[in-house]
Amino acid sequence: MTLLNPPASSATRARTVHRSGSRSLQKGLQTRASILDAALLLSAQKGLEGLSIGTLAEVTGMSKSGVFAHFGSREELQISVIREYHRRFEEEVFYPAIRQPRGVLRLRALFDRWIERVTVEIDSGCIYISGAVEFDDRPGPVRDALADMVIAWQTALHRAIELAREVGELRPDTDAPQMAFEMHGLILALHHDARFLRVPGAIERARRGFESLLARHVALPAPQR
Template identity: 50%
Template sequence: MTTAAATAKGAATREAILDHAYAIACSAGLEGLSIGALAQGVGMSKSGLFAHFGSREDLQLAVLDDAARRFVAHVFQPALSRPRGLARLRAIVEQWFDWVRHADDGGCLFLAAVGEYDDRPGPQRDLLLRQDRQWRQALAHAVSLAVDNGELLADTDVEQLAFEIYALPLLVHHDAGLYGYESTVARGRRAYDRLIDTYSPH
């Protein structure tokens, strides 16, 4: 096997491990990741799995990075095709509501992880904070573009509005499993429209 082929095989194996680990973490949390169960699930030995991830902590951090990549690809990247301003901001919110659906993977890894690590200092919490701050900054930037376009009041507190918008997908996630996804998202959309209307110059 050539070096390039070995590298490609190693990358594919790592990706398969992360896929399986992500699925486990979505339903059981990052603390629910067991090296033994994961190795068995992907048909590897523990030593083989440790060749890709040197420790359980390394695996947890890699899963968080992978989950962040999935989140950005689902929520933020599609919105970039929309015009700057309210159209793009709405697209972000719509995609975020859709992310909440989680029909296939059992739940939002990030909300579970926040519950696990919000009061536990360490690299997992540090990474969660960095990821969350990046998303808040991206959301605030989308709000600021709408202000620049004149679609929102010139004196809009960008950080405050971003905070208020951020709260909507969290509540939609909370209610969707209890009361049904479609009706909950409909409420989320109405709440978003009402919120944006309070900041509208018209």
């Protein structure tokens, strides 16, 4: 008698289980990514404190247990949002800018892309800035995660300034932390005036402020002999 569906070999069964597991994993990752998209939008509008498993379940149309299965707690959800925001910030600002050669070109690219990012966030809000207001006096894992991301970005700025100094495009006495501090100050002023006060021309003022800052530090050409 011939069997229409003979038993699968152990190797075949293993491949089937592997494919099934891969599909389940891929689906789980896609679901988590969709939840994070919604959480980023919600936190930009309501702040990290506006995030909750229940609220996110309503927004995504999922059950609370479904959202909980991906994050486990409100705190882990907030930390995951911070990390995802930082990943996207790197993709949009840092990585494209460092394709520029070391020096003023790279430094200008970093600031220009930072400005572009803030411009997009004028209506939605910046998690770095709003999160700092929410958690500046609240120690804990969420504050630590947020501070770590901001420090990582500031460290990258410091290094870009140091490299510009090392290649001779900024003055030897350029203070990298001070220059990065002033660049950050321009971004904070831009966010405040453009988002809160709705001041026209804030973006142009921030760009002019950076050019003025750069002009104070650019190395003068060597005198001709």
